[in-house]
Amino acid sequence: MKIVVLKFGGTSVGSISRIKNVARIIISHIKKKYKVIVISSAMSGETNKLVKLTRQISNNFTPSEYDSVVAAGEQISCSLIAGRLNEEGYLSRSWLAWQVPILTAGKYSYSRIVNINKNNITKYLKKGGIPVLAGFQGINSENRITTIGRGGSDASAIMVAKFFKAEKCIIYTDVDGVFSTDPKLAPKAKQIKQISYEEMLEMSSLGAKVMQPHSIQDARLNRVDIEVRSSFNNKPGSLITKKKNISTKNIIRGVSFSKNDSKITLVGVKDRPGVAAAIFEPLYKNSINVDMVVQNISSSKKETDLTFTIKNDDLIKSEKLIKKNKKIKFKKIIIDDKVSKVSIVGVGMITTPGVTFRMFNALAKRNINIQVISTSEIKNISFDR
Amino acid sequence: MKIVVLKFGGTSVGSISRIKNVARIIISHIKKKYKVIVISSAMSGETNKLVKLTRQISNNFTPSEYDSVVAAGEQISCSLIAGRLNEEGYLSRSWLAWQVPILTAGKYSYSRIVNINKNNITKYLKKGGIPVLAGFQGINSENRITTIGRGGSDASAIMVAKFFKAEKCIIYTDVDGVFSTDPKLAPKAKQIKQISYEEMLEMSSLGAKVMQPHSIQDARLNRVDIEVRSSFNNKPGSLITKKKNISTKNIIRGVSFSKNDSKITLVGVKDRPGVAAAIFEPLYKNSINVDMVVQNISSSKKETDLTFTIKNDDLIKSEKLIKKNKKIKFKKIIIDDKVSKVSIVGVGMITTPGVTFRMFNALAKRNINIQVISTSEIKNISFDR
Numbered sequence: 207m208k209i210v211v212l213k214f215g216g217t218s219v220g221s222i223s224r225i226k227n228v229a230r231i232i233i234s235h236i237k238k239k240y241k242v243i244v245i246s247s248a249m250s251g252e253t254n255k256l257v258k259l260t261r262q263i264s265n266n267f268t269p270s271e272y273d274s275v276v277a278a279g280e281q282i283s284c285s286l287i288a289g290r291l292n293e294e295g296y297l298s299r300s301w302l303a304w305q306v307p308i309l310t311a312g313k314y315s316y317s318r319i320v321n322i323n324k325n326n327i328t329k330y331l332k333k334g335g336i337p338v339l340a341g342f343q344g345i346n347s348e349n350r351i352t353t354i355g356r357g358g359s360d361a362s363a364i365m366v367a368k369f370f371k372a373e374k375c376i377i378y379t380d381v382d383g384v385f386s387t388d389p390k391l392a393p394k395a396k397q398i399k400q401i402s403y404e405e406m407l408e409m410s411s412l413g414a415k416v417m418q419p420h421s422i423q424d425a426r427l428n429r430v431d432i433e434v435r436s437s438f439n440n441k442p443g444s445l446i447t448k449k450k451n452i453s454t455k456n457i458i459r460g461v462s463f464s465k466n467d468s469k470i471t472l473v474g475v476k477d478r479p480g481v482a483a484a485i486f487e488p489l490y491k492n493s494i495n496v497d498m499v500v501q502n503i504s505s506s507k508k509e510t511d512l513t514f515t516i517k518n519d520d521l522i523k524s525e526k527l528i529k530k531n532k533k534i535k536f537k538k539i540i541i542d543d544k545v546s547k548v549s550i551v552g553v554g555m556i557t558t559p560g561v562t563f564r565m566f567n568a569l570a571k572r573n574i575n576i577q578v579i580s581t582s583e584i585k586n587i588s589f590d591r
Numbered sequence: 592m593k594i595v596v597l598k599f600g601g602t603s604v605g606s607i608s609r610i611k612n613v614a615r616i617i618i619s620h621i622k623k624k625y626k627v628i629v630i631s632s633a634m635s636g637e638t639n640k641l642v643k644l645t646r647q648i649s650n651n652f653t654p655s656e657y658d659s660v661v662a663a664g665e666q667i668s669c670s671l672i673a674g675r676l677n678e679e680g681y682l683s684r685s686w687l688a689w690q691v692p693i694l695t696a697g698k699y700s701y702s703r704i705v706n707i708n709k710n711n712i713t714k715y716l717k718k719g720g721i722p723v724l725a726g727f728q729g730i731n732s733e734n735r736i737t738t739i740g741r742g743g744s745d746a747s748a749i750m751v752a753k754f755f756k757a758e759k760c761i762i763y764t765d766v767d768g769v770f771s772t773d774p775k776l777a778p779k780a781k782q783i784k785q786i787s788y789e790e791m792l793e794m795s796s797l798g799a800k801v802m803q804p805h806s807i808q809d810a811r812l813n814r815v816d817i818e819v820r821s822s823f824n825n826k827p828g829s830l831i832t833k834k835k836n837i838s839t840k841n842i843i844r845g846v847s848f849s850k851n852d853s854k855i856t857l858v859g860v861k862d863r864p865g866v867a868a869a870i871f872e873p874l875y876k877n878s879i880n881v882d883m884v885v886q887n888i889s890s891s892k893k894e895t896d897l898t899f900t901i902k903n904d905d906l907i908k909s910e911k912l913i914k915k916n917k918k919i920k921f922k923k924i925i926i927d928d929k930v931s932k933v934s935i936v937g938v939g940m941i942t943t944p945g946v947t948f949r950m951f952n953a954l955a956k957r958n959i960n961i962q963v964i965s966t967s968e969i970k971n972i973s974f975d976r
Contacts, residue, residue, distance in 0.1 A: 222644065222647040222648060225648065226648070256667065259607065259667070259671060260670075260671070260674060262607040263607060263610065263611070263671050263674050263675050263678065264674055264675065264677070264678040266678065267674045267678075268673070268674045268677045268678075270684065271670040271671075271673050271674040271677070271684070271685055272670075272674070274666060274670040274685055274687070275666070275667050275670045275671065275674075277666075278663040278666045278667050281659060281660070281662075281663045281666070282641065282644070282660050282663050285656040285657075285659040285660045286644060286645070286648050286656070286660065288653065288656050289645060289648050289649055289652045289653045289656040289657070289660075290648050290649065292649070292653045292656070293648065293649040293651065293652075293653075299653075299655065299656070300656055300659055302659070302736075304689055305734055305735070349690055350690070351687075
């Protein structure tokens with residue numbers, strides 16, 4: 207069987223007319239002789255409405271009940287799609303996680319898919335049916351509804367593609383694909399035809415909002431090729447695939463950036479083993495996501511400066527946690543809540559001389575002061591304001 | 592175990608503050624040492640919203656998908672209640688039909704409960720938990736979601752009360768109980784303390800909107816005592832129970848009426864077997880609910896007049912169906928779209944002389960012309976305008 211997995215995001219199923227459009231897209235793949243498995247998100251706005259209800263009931267709403275409430279969003283949308291396909295004359299039905307079943311492990315709201323029973327769906331595909339699966343949900347060993355914390359419906363699609371050995375996994379969304387940078391800010395931004403998982407990971411965690419980093423990581427681990435494209439037009443999308451499938455001719459794949467970041471520098475930290483762990487433990491325990499961490503070699507043997515970045519929203523809480531942390535000592539804390547992060551990403555970059563220089567030169571020409579620099583194999587980050 | 596089943600209707604869970612109130616009511620029963628099983632309807636308005644979505648997708652939306660969509664309403668509300676009970680410090684969780692499981696038979700949207708697996712819920716009750724079941728839903732032998740056509744969540748509550756041999760089944764709603772007639776129209780209307788299933792059936796099918804007739808019929812067949820009361824105050828409700836539990840001192844239990852009725856009379860219908868069936872078959876096939884049917888003995892041997900009533904909304908369609916029905920012949924059709932039905936209901940009535948006379952006399956005094964009369968064992972109907 208030539209299987210294709212089609213995943214539709216919230217805006218793609220955000221209204222009745224959008225759902226009718228989704229049915230047409232699905233049918234176009236059926237006409238190309240593919241067996242199609244559909245994964246649906248909740249209609250846009252629906253999950254937020256449900257989350258709001260739970261918060262009004264309790265600030266500390268029970269996670270198992272939370273998952274059961276929010277899973278209702280996908281339950282509704284997948285039936286609407288199947289019903290529309292029926293209306294168009296195609297055999298189709300919805301499948302909820304418990305009906306497949308899709309088994310998950312881990313905590314409520316942060317579950318991950320560990321197994322998908324293929325029997326029922328395979329039989330249905332052989333009959334010529336189009337199964338429409340509710341994304342974002344699973345069940346656990348206690349027969350209760352769970353939700354996929356990391357990547358949501360994208361993760362559902364990737365795991366379904368993996369288990370069914372799908373030829374393609376197409377993520378339909380409201381953007382045309384992955385761009386070299388934000389097209390709203392830089393009209394010169396180009397759509398990227400092909401990008402490796404690794405490059406995409408750097409791009410996405412740095413602000414390219416096409417897909418959640420966790421889903422890309424899932425795709426990378428499971429070797430699932432993903433096409434990201436728009437359900438609002440018929441333009442070809444961007445392929446996210448293995449490094450070896452990709453031309454390294456283009457040294458730089460894209461420019462990524464983030465806003466709303468804050469930078470904290472601890473000056474004069476004792477330079478001994480365990481200090482960094484002591485600094486970050488309370489932040490981790492309070493679910494504060496630390497992005498970059500930079501520590502240069504000590505000028506003296508006893509002290510060093512440590513800089514890290516967090517989202518602005520977490521700044522006040524982080525500052526408090528650092529100041530009341532009795533396990534660490536430092537001379538001064540410097541806080542800057544107006545920093546931006548700019549990264550250039552590309553697999554061929556590190557082996558090509560001059561890229562780093564050209565980036566720094568471009569910033570210097572515009573009189574932008576670089577505060578912190580960090581690099582990985584395929585990215586080059588600088589912090590400025 | 593002393594079990595009580597508490598069912599909360601749509602307005603009782605219609606907002607966050609109403610749900611918090613529902614949790615308090617549940618806790619009040621727990622404090623009286625009852626084991627409580629809760630059945631929840633969807634938040635008021637929610638089911639209508641979902642139904643509207645399906646209609647926008649197709650006028651002929653697939654019934655199996657329809658049931659899966661509308662069942663989401665109860666899925667949300669039962670988790671919100673359980674979450675609130677957790678917040679108040681009580682062990683509670685939601686149970687969806689597939690988790691219990693609640694098995695149904697029959698068509699989608701018109702299913703009826705045939706079995707409820709007691710094991711899981713009983714274990715949970717013994718642990719001290721408060722199970723909150725999603726009303727209105729079941730699963731069928733194909734492991735798909737169904738909905739209970741006749742009586743909805745009320746029917747769920749009654750069947751749960753039956754299977755668990757509950758001491759009481761309390762239906763919480765937005766009225767104080769069953770009244771002798773509509774208190775909005777007749778300020779003298781009294782709340783009825785006790786009423787038999789049979790009387791309640793007559794009252795409810797004739798316009799008392801406290802409970803759906805099908806649920807009362809279910810309760811009658813399964814000998815489940817029902818208390819109907821308000822979740823908006825703490826007043827005692829009305830008990831619906833077996834005839835023998837009830838005093839027959841009060842001859843007349845109540846006065847029931849309907850508005851928005853239309854009357855169709857076919858004059859000069861051939862009086863031979865099968866004519867009535869031929870008249871009503873197309874109405875039945877078009878889901879038009881015929882209420883009263885009256886046919887007097889023929890004045891001639893060959894012809895008779897037949898009168899029936901329907902809702903005003905169905906009048907135009909019914910008239911068309913009658914006129915194009917080639918299986919029947921009649922001389923004239925008389926239509927009256929401004930009729931009302933008034934009924935007096937009471938188990939002691941038929942054996943008590945003078946009741947019928949007093950009703951007709953009361954109408955005559957106010958110069959109200961009676962058009963059609965029909966009686967059952969415990970009711971006395973007259974039609975007037």
